[in-house]
Amino acid sequence: MSILVFAESSEGKFKKSALEVVSYGKELAQQMQTNLVVITAFVEDTSELSKHGAEKILIGKSDNLKTADASVWADYVIAAANQESASVIIFDSSANGTYVAPMVAAKLQAGFASNVVAIPSSTAPFTVKRKAFSSRAFNFTEIKTSNKVIGLAKNSFGLKENPTESTVEEFSPELNAGKIKLESVEKSSGKVTIADADIVVSGGRGLKGPENWGMVEELADVLGAATACSKPVSDLGWRPHSEHVGQTGKPVASNLYIAIGISGAIQHLAGINSSKVKVVINTDPEAPFFKAADYGIVGDAFEVVPKLIEKLKEFKAQNA
């Protein structure tokens, strides 16, 4: 028996969410008194996996893995699960994690729980706590099959170091070529993306116009944050649609969300419920956001934000 974690790499490096699932897998392996096996592909340096607890690391190098077809990746993970007699297979909630995990579950006829936020509250029966209703509630799900698949919600477990001697093996199961052809990729270069960001700085209609986003970007820069916006802001064309967060936009599960000139409508909050700490800056003390946030400043963004940037710069200088 073992626990199998799929750790996605990008350009030879592991994303934080990949190391988070490894950290989670290690804790679960300890709880279930078994080993942690990590499956990945196209990486040379696996030291980060060892640091977070991988006992065994399987690395794929097959050309067939250079595909955008999730079903090939599903077969790849299943081959590893079979070889390692994995009882629990764990994915992160990245775009690829959420693409592959359900296919693995169906192919194995395994029970699947997505958006899981904690180590199982019990392993017999196997019960996990997960997010539901756009983070407005938690749901306890019992997985009944002997094979289990888990999708871990982003930023729900955090990183835990657990330095371990790992064995590293090349893993090359037979795979089909896949049926999807990748035509082109467009990445917003150089910028922190909402999906990866620990901190998100978001602006609403209170900022009056696109010409005022300079200070939002500067604040994001100082914090190493991604920028986001409310729906009307993207509808008005002040900011790109990819920045729109909320019920009909992107979900944000950052550690810190700073909302500037956003009223806090329920459809907006639906997208940010999973963010841990929320800060609101708004002139109107009656704005609904003040009920949802942890810290608030009643004040004019055009005065508050420049001061906040200045104070943060001082803080960074002292703590550098």
Added chain:
Amino acid sequence: MKILVCISHVPDTTAKINFTEGDSKFDNNGVQFVINPYDEFVLTRAMWFKEKQGATVTVINVGNPTTEPTLRKSLAIGADDAIRVNTDATDGLSVAKQIAEVVKNGSYDVILAGRESIDYNGGMVPGMLAAILDYTFINACIGLEIDGTNVTATREIDGGKEVLSTSLPIVIGGQKGVVEEKDLRIPNMRGIMMARKKPLTVVEPVAFEDVATSKSFEKPAPKGAIKLIDANNISELVDLLHNEAKVI
């Protein structure tokens, strides 16, 4: 082209979230149910394929009779017919199995679903369905063109997007972008009248076993009161974020 659109029947986003029966069930009391927002996007795209490319569009829900108004609404938006598989939707895999059965019997070659249901937030039915049927799967789809049997789809990835090409049959997990929000359709009077006459077939489920079961629900701990910081004392915010919240 025979399109099947999977419609999940969910509480409206503004609905109060409460639970009954020892926190084991969602409390429907006074809650308005709607077509899952992600499904509305793919349904609207299906209407385009119907009008521009002569596709037929069937909508399906796995659920008990209370979901029928949601299916009727989909018919009013323009679907040709509806199917309800008569069983309570429990775990994702059994829902996918029920839908797969209907796909096989009706030889649908395009299955459109939403990326996730906003109630249970599973994000699993479309991928499972594709795996069961051995159809190609594209998730987080934000653009979809079908020309004969050729499919071109745009998928959202972390920090960007990619354009993919493949061929039918296909399962799509779609979201905003497949159509824009301004293009979503609200049923008009004529659509509502016509929907009454369109066929809504109830089929009985195939045998299945639950593999994952929802046991109970819990509401998040009530949030502590907000800490207000004086606009003239911004360094206090920096201090709180560093020392108390530990996020910077």
